[in-house]
Amino acid sequence: MAALLSVIVRTMPGREDLLDEALFSLALQEYGPIQAVVTAHTRAGQGVAPLQDICQRYAHELDLAFVSHCTEGDARSRSLNIGLARAEGRYVAFLDDDDVVYPPHYRILLGAIESSGCAWAYSQTIRATYRRIGSVLQPVGRSPHPGSGPYSFVRHLHDNFIPLHSFAVDRAGGSGPCSFDESLSRLEDYDFLLRLASRHPPAYVPLATCEYRIRTDGTNTVIDGTHGAKALVKEQAWDAARREMAIRKLDLVGWWLPEVVGGGTAPAAMHPETNPQAAAAQRMVDDYWDSTSWRVTSSLRRIAQMFRRQPRERRPIVGGVAEAERVVAAIRGSTSWRVTSPVRWVGRLLLGL
Amino acid sequence: MAIDGKENGSRWWPRATSHAQCAGIATGIVVYRNSAEELARCLKSVAHQSAADRIDFICLHDNDDGVSAADIDAALEDARIPQEKVRRTVSRNCGFGAAHNLLQHELYAAHPSCSGYLCLNPDAVLHPTCAERLLDAAAAASWRGVFEALQFPVPHPKVYDARTGLTAWCSGCCLLMPKSVWENLGGFDTRFFMYCEDVDMSWRVKVWGGHCYSVPGAYVGHYVGDREHHDGPADMHLLRSACLLGHKWRSDAFAAGAARDLHERWGVDIDVATLVSGWGRVPTEWVVAAAPNFNHGLYFSRAYW
Numbered sequence: 001m002a003a004l005l006s007v008i009v010r011t012m013p014g015r016e017d018l019l020d021e022a023l024f025s026l027a028l029q030e031y032g033p034i035q036a037v038v039t040a041h042t043r044a045g046q047g048v049a050p051l052q053d054i055c056q057r058y059a060h061e062l063d064l065a066f067v068s069h070c071t072e073g074d075a076r077s078r079s080l081n082i083g084l085a086r087a088e089g090r091y092v093a094f095l096d097d098d099d100v101v102y103p104p105h106y107r108i109l110l111g112a113i114e115s116s117g118c119a120w121a122y123s124q125t126i127r128a129t130y131r132r133i134g135s136v137l138q139p140v141g142r143s144p145h146p147g148s149g150p151y152s153f154v155r156h157l158h159d160n161f162i163p164l165h166s167f168a169v170d171r172a173g174g175s176g177p178c179s180f181d182e183s184l185s186r187l188e189d190y191d192f193l194l195r196l197a198s199r200h201p202p203a204y205v206p207l208a209t210c211e212y213r214i215r216t217d218g219t220n221t222v223i224d225g226t227h228g229a230k231a232l233v234k235e236q237a238w239d240a241a242r243r244e245m246a247i248r249k250l251d252l253v254g255w256w257l258p259e260v261v262g263g264g265t266a267p268a269a270m271h272p273e274t275n276p277q278a279a280a281a282q283r284m285v286d287d288y289w290d291s292t293s294w295r296v297t298s299s300l301r302r303i304a305q306m307f308r309r310q311p312r313e314r315r316p317i318v319g320g321v322a323e324a325e326r327v328v329a330a331i332r333g334s335t336s337w338r339v340t341s342p343v344r345w346v347g348r349l350l351l352g353l
Numbered sequence: 354m355a356i357d358g359k360e361n362g363s364r365w366w367p368r369a370t371s372h373a374q375c376a377g378i379a380t381g382i383v384v385y386r387n388s389a390e391e392l393a394r395c396l397k398s399v400a401h402q403s404a405a406d407r408i409d410f411i412c413l414h415d416n417d418d419g420v421s422a423a424d425i426d427a428a429l430e431d432a433r434i435p436q437e438k439v440r441r442t443v444s445r446n447c448g449f450g451a452a453h454n455l456l457q458h459e460l461y462a463a464h465p466s467c468s469g470y471l472c473l474n475p476d477a478v479l480h481p482t483c484a485e486r487l488l489d490a491a492a493a494a495s496w497r498g499v500f501e502a503l504q505f506p507v508p509h510p511k512v513y514d515a516r517t518g519l520t521a522w523c524s525g526c527c528l529l530m531p532k533s534v535w536e537n538l539g540g541f542d543t544r545f546f547m548y549c550e551d552v553d554m555s556w557r558v559k560v561w562g563g564h565c566y567s568v569p570g571a572y573v574g575h576y577v578g579d580r581e582h583h584d585g586p587a588d589m590h591l592l593r594s595a596c597l598l599g600h601k602w603r604s605d606a607f608a609a610g611a612a613r614d615l616h617e618r619w620g621v622d623i624d625v626a627t628l629v630s631g632w633g634r635v636p637t638e639w640v641v642a643a644a645p646n647f648n649h650g651l652y653f654s655r656a657y658w
Contacts, residue, residue: 020480021505021572024505024506024574027478028574060401101506102507103574103576104576133516134516136516136569136570138513138515138569139510139657140657140658141657142657142658211507302649315658
């Protein structure tokens with residue numbers, strides 16, 4: 001019989017629909033047996049009955065444990081530690097309620113651990129963008145998660161490129177970190193993984209077997225290019241977390257850290273998710289890409305592409321402002337954009353009225 | 354039937370509060386060399402539906418001349434499906450559409466009160482509330498159309514209107530077809546052996562005056578990402594059917610393109626004229642009514658990616 005895998009699923013009241021999809025993705029797993037440890041972080045006055053109802057749907061498919069804790073403030077690390085304490089499996093993995101894993105994900109990861117003898121393994125990730133229309137989340141884009149690739153500890157010091165749900169750990173060795181740092185409200189997974197990786201190299205699976213879901217309504221923890229007071233609070237929290245991580249990396253590696261990661265003691269995080277400039281740049285591109293002018297002329301561009309035997313156009317994923325400006329300039333200079341300018345002119349006129 | 358018309362969480366479809374006028378439906382699964390384990394998983398997901406009380410029958414067709422009988426028996430036992438709910442047929446491999454038509458023909462002949470048929474892939478797994486969502490959507494649309502579940506975790510990239518559910522066509526992976534569709538359209542065009550029969554039927558539904566709906570919140574677990582891209586026989590079937598579809602719906606350019614892809618990818622040379630010999634074309638007014646989309650390759654629709 002295969003060894004038990006415990007997957008710690010973090011959630012909160014009000015996110016029942018997200019939890020449902022996360023658990024459905026666990027129910028579809030090709031690997032078994034799986035224990036799903038759902039840890040619900042509540043605040044005073046919040047009930048968990050709706051979350052438990054969602055869990056009950058999968059009781060026939062998954063070995064489910066439900067734990068809730070009432071903690072004021074951001075307690076994401078505590079949720080993970082509570083889940084770890086309840087986990088019974090030899091293998092552990094983590095899944096936030098707003099992400100999903102593909103059916104072969106754990107079969108492939110645990111197979112990589114077993115065949116390599118490594119203490120942990122990670123796979124590539126797909127970054128999927130969802131747009132909220134009313135109460136419906138609609139998928140609008142997919143691309144490889146930036147930075148997915150083979151492992152290098154130096155690179156890992158520089159870049160948090162391994163999402164929480166893309167890796168699994170074999171606890172049989174017993175010498176890795178056994179908890180998350182509860183003083184961290186961001187990058188707690190990065191801290192955990194660096195401590196693990198400093199002692200144990202991973203097995204790398206060059207396949208995308210899970211999905212990192214970004215919602216354009218600002219409800220992700222990560223910086224997603226939305227604006228306003230909430231976004232500002234998010235950015236401040238991320239700034240504080242990055243400063244804290246810089247100190248921890250020095251503690252982990254030593255005074256010579258800047259020699260391997262380059263200049264200063266605070267290596268830049270390159271992901272759009274932790275880089276507000278990249279997120280804003282992507283938003284700039286998305287605004288043009290999703291515009292009516294661009295969408296209604298897509299058929300014409302497709303015909304031209306087929307005639308010229310060019311590949312189908314895809315939504316560009318940019319890493320910075322300069323790249324975004326080039327993409328936007330190309331769109332604005334295109335025939336599609338020029339021929340639809342009268343429509344935009346009329347639209348502006350009507351809005352002005 | 355009262356409709357409370359309230360949004361409920363992520364559901365846009367108003368919940369039908371009385372189902373007194375709606376008889377049950379049947380689920381139809383065509384089996385071809387699927388393992389007992391895979392089939393059991395599918396059947397268990399049907400048995401655990403929140404609307405299981407509205408699924409009167411589970412219809413299973415062994416499309417391999419009885420070779421799958423033992424696996425079907427094992428899967429039914431594993432899923433604990435009561436024998437009185439099961440209807441079984443068998444034939445040599447007659448293709449996807451013909452097999453589902455056979456199941457529907459037998460179903461409605463024996464149980465004319467059955468109100469619809471949920472076409473389901475044997476390698477699919479229903480989300481616990483999938484059937485309920487599909488039934489709610491069908492009731493809200495007065496059962497005038499076909500209703501598909503969204504594939505999970507990776508949806509089909511074709512676009513759909515998030516508010517109305519309207520979409521260009523519906524996939525046969527998990528598709529609720531009202532009895533009226535069977536009565537008026539005769540089910541799938543059986544000349545399509547595999548692939549594109551769902552696209553063709555969707556367009557005929559539109560000609561009939563119905564609509565095609567993707568139902569938000571109705572999920573079916575169906576993952577094809579780990580299959581080899583351009584799996585030879587499957588891809589060849591797909592391109593062949595695409596060629597026939599293009600001819601039938603008056604897009605010679607698309608038919609020629611599919612034939613060209615068949616040659617370039619697999620070295621298979623087909624003479625389109627010979628292939629479509631005997632196939633008529635739909636009337637021009639059908640093309641106007643259905644507005645088939647041949648501008649986005651095998652997506653047959655604008656796509657999100």
